[in-house]
Amino acid sequence: MTVSLEAKRADQPFQFVAASYLIRIGAEPVQTLGALAKSLRSCSEASIFFHTFQSLETHHYTSFSSDFAQWALTACNEAALAEQLAIVDLREIVSIADLRGMLVGTVQDYLKEHSQAADRRAFEAFYFCEAREVTVPSGPPAWTLAELADGIHLLGHQSLHYHFINSRLRLHLKTNDFSYWIEHNLNYPWLAARLNRLDFYNDTLDDLRQDILAVLEPQEKR
Amino acid sequence: MSATEVAKPTAVLPVLQDYAAIVGEPEILELRELARRLAGRRVKMVNSTAVGGGVAEILNRLVPLMEEVQVPTRWEVITGGEKFFHVTKAFHNALHGAPYDGSADWFDAFLATNEENRRRMHFEEDFVVIHDPQPVALIAGRDPARHESQRWVWRCHIDLSNPNAQVWDFLKPWVERYDASLFSSPQFTRGLGIPQYLFYPTIDPLADKNRELDADFVRGVLEQFQIDPERPILTQISRFDRLKDPVGVIRAYRLVKKYQDCQLVLAGGSATDDPEGAAVLREVEEAAAGDPDIHILNLPPWSHTEINALQRGSTIVIQKSLKEGFGLTVSEALWKKKPVVASAVGGIPSQVIHKLTGMLVHSPEGTAYQIRFLLSNPAFAKSLGENGYQHVKEHFLVTQNLRRYLVLFLVLLQGG
Numbered sequence: 001m002t003v004s005l006e007a008k009r010a011d012q013p014f015q016f017v018a019a020s021y022l023i024r025i026g027a028e029p030v031q032t033l034g035a036l037a038k039s040l041r042s043c044s045e046a047s048i049f050f051h052t053f054q055s056l057e058t059h060h061y062t063s064f065s066s067d068f069a070q071w072a073l074t075a076c077n078e079a080a081l082a083e084q085l086a087i088v089d090l091r092e093i094v095s096i097a098d099l100r101g102m103l104v105g106t107v108q109d110y111l112k113e114h115s116q117a118a119d120r121r122a123f124e125a126f127y128f129c130e131a132r133e134v135t136v137p138s139g140p141p142a143w144t145l146a147e148l149a150d151g152i153h154l155l156g157h158q159s160l161h162y163h164f165i166n167s168r169l170r171l172h173l174k175t176n177d178f179s180y181w182i183e184h185n186l187n188y189p190w191l192a193a194r195l196n197r198l199d200f201y202n203d204t205l206d207d208l209r210q211d212i213l214a215v216l217e218p219q220e221k222r
Numbered sequence: 223m224s225a226t227e228v229a230k231p232t233a234v235l236p237v238l239q240d241y242a243a244i245v246g247e248p249e250i251l252e253l254r255e256l257a258r259r260l261a262g263r264r265v266k267m268v269n270s271t272a273v274g275g276g277v278a279e280i281l282n283r284l285v286p287l288m289e290e291v292q293v294p295t296r297w298e299v300i301t302g303g304e305k306f307f308h309v310t311k312a313f314h315n316a317l318h319g320a321p322y323d324g325s326a327d328w329f330d331a332f333l334a335t336n337e338e339n340r341r342r343m344h345f346e347e348d349f350v351v352i353h354d355p356q357p358v359a360l361i362a363g364r365d366p367a368r369h370e371s372q373r374w375v376w377r378c379h380i381d382l383s384n385p386n387a388q389v390w391d392f393l394k395p396w397v398e399r400y401d402a403s404l405f406s407s408p409q410f411t412r413g414l415g416i417p418q419y420l421f422y423p424t425i426d427p428l429a430d431k432n433r434e435l436d437a438d439f440v441r442g443v444l445e446q447f448q449i450d451p452e453r454p455i456l457t458q459i460s461r462f463d464r465l466k467d468p469v470g471v472i473r474a475y476r477l478v479k480k481y482q483d484c485q486l487v488l489a490g491g492s493a494t495d496d497p498e499g500a501a502v503l504r505e506v507e508e509a510a511a512g513d514p515d516i517h518i519l520n521l522p523p524w525s526h527t528e529i530n531a532l533q534r535g536s537t538i539v540i541q542k543s544l545k546e547g548f549g550l551t552v553s554e555a556l557w558k559k560k561p562v563v564a565s566a567v568g569g570i571p572s573q574v575i576h577k578l579t580g581m582l583v584h585s586p587e588g589t590a591y592q593i594r595f596l597l598s599n600p601a602f603a604k605s606l607g608e609n610g611y612q613h614v615k616e617h618f619l620v621t622q623n624l625r626r627y628l629v630l631f632l633v634l635l636q637g638g
Binding site: 018020021022023024025028029124125127129132134136138139153154155156157158159 | 246247248249251252255256259405408409411413417418419420571625626628629630632633
């Protein structure tokens with residue numbers, strides 16, 4: 001029997017949102033890696049989130065998508081630390097507390113080995129920021145894969161980022177909004193998993209959109 | 223219309239839908255969705271000049287777009303005498319770190335002019351956005367009865383990273399009476415006791431200054447100004463202001479010229495709130511005397527298409543500012559896919575990521591060095607321009623500015 005995946009109707013619809021972010025510039029800037037380690041322990045969760053997940057929305061040219069990694073490289077000239085901070089795999093992270101712990105541990109371990117780097121003044125200061133998120137329902141709800149794909153075509157960059165990248169922390173799961181809905185409302189765990197394997201680190205958001213749509217293209221399961 | 227309200231443009235301006243071809247249909251749909259949440263709210267914008275300078279340019283496009291998405295926005299310009307603008311120019315320079323030698327009565331003169339404007343204006347809107355220090359004391363006009371329902375925002379377009387203490391200590395208490403402040407870069411903030419938000423300035427890709435131009439038109443403009451289109455052209459577009467270091471640009475050009483044939487174009491004008499412009503222009507003309515390859519163009523404020531053509535016809539665009547608010551001319555050049563050599567000051571590093579979207583420099587000698595490098599490596603120069611275009615598209619277009627304001631107002635309504 002041939003089943004058209006794209007036509008199957010879900011139990012509950014997917015509701016798209018238009019997401020927007022206002023960037024609030026935070027407390028005193030830090031000038032050294034030692035100060036960064038200290039501030040990483042005390043800064044807001046929103047700030048940790050902003051400099052790791054949020055920055056994936058914007059960086060297309062810099063070497064690393066993490067702001068912490070980019071600062072360690074360009075302002076502190078600590079390439080090895082930058083690499084360690086950059087390779088934290090956000091797809092494995094399910095809470096900001098975990099992420100904070102990994103970042104603090106990475107910087108502390110590095111400074112134990114390179115104590116002279118702790119108090120060396122950076123070329124430029126690091127400013128902790130955080131994003132204020134505003135979401136509003138947008139577009140018609142999707143009941144089928146075809147309608148989901150139609151809606152993804154109409155998502156702005158920030159909204160695509162919200163559903164596919166930011167959602168990982170919102171859901172406290174290693175998944176994204178689209179995969180979660182496909183798995184739980186259409187009962188296609190294999191398709192949800194395939195979508196979730198897309199590499200959002202190195203794509204632009206436009207590339208990511210095309211990759212998502214390629215996975216959701218009309219398919220048949222025998 | 224009051225005496226200070228800026229008249230709505232009569233020329234046919236692009237509408238929001240026209241930007242869909244550049245930023246994509248989804249961005250436009252979401253802007254309309256956000257604006258719907260502000261239905262019935264009104265905004266007032268206040269600054270100190272209707273023409274010349276980046277702030278007036280931003281408001282010229284932002285205000286009609288706000289109106290189009292049904293968020294009624296009134297733009298008013300404060301008025302003041304020669305002394306007031308002399309004082310505010312001194313403030314401007316001092317806030318950028320220059321020495322301040324104002325007399326004791328200057329602060330009084332500043333406040334008196336603000337008070338005169340406050341009495342003339344009416345602040346009935348839900349959101350009042352005051353741009354830059356000149357009108358900052360208008361916050362005195364805030365209606366205590368509407369303290370909870372009306373929000374006042376101070377938009378700072380200049381670099382406050384190293385202000386003169388005397389001037390900043392005078393202004394800071396006024397700033398901290400606002401509900402929020404907006405800065406062009408994190409580096410510009412001053413640890414204020416009110417929320418500080420990041421607001422990149424933006425350009426309009428469909429304005430005369432930035433829209434696509436026919437190659438023949440570009441060539442015609444160059445020839446009109448006796449610039450040879452066949453030889454390398456280095457250009458700095460900025461008003462004649464010492465903080466833009468036009469004399470330093472001439473020094474850099476002369477260092478390049480020792481090794482490579484080129485021409486230099488210094489094109490700009492003077493804003494109505496800048497009384498020093500004529501003096502700086504004379505200094506530049508003296509520095510350039512005797513060199514037929516230096517073209518100094520003092521253009522009227524309506525020369526947007528000519529400036530566009532000069533940028534498009536340039537081989538390299540320079541922005542060698544000593545201090546800068548944001549330096550929108552950098553985004554303009556990047557939008558035209560031009561390789562840019564610019565000082566690492568103010569908001570320029572937000573636009574020019576060194577060796578990726580342009581070259582950052584720190585001196586006339588460094589400027590000359592990077593210009594020579596780019597002239598010798600045109601493929602690399604081209605790649606900088608391509609990256610720069612994408613970078614501007616992502617961050618520095620007027621549609622993003624509209625979105626930031628809509629989100630700001632929604633956040634303020636939520637008590638943020």
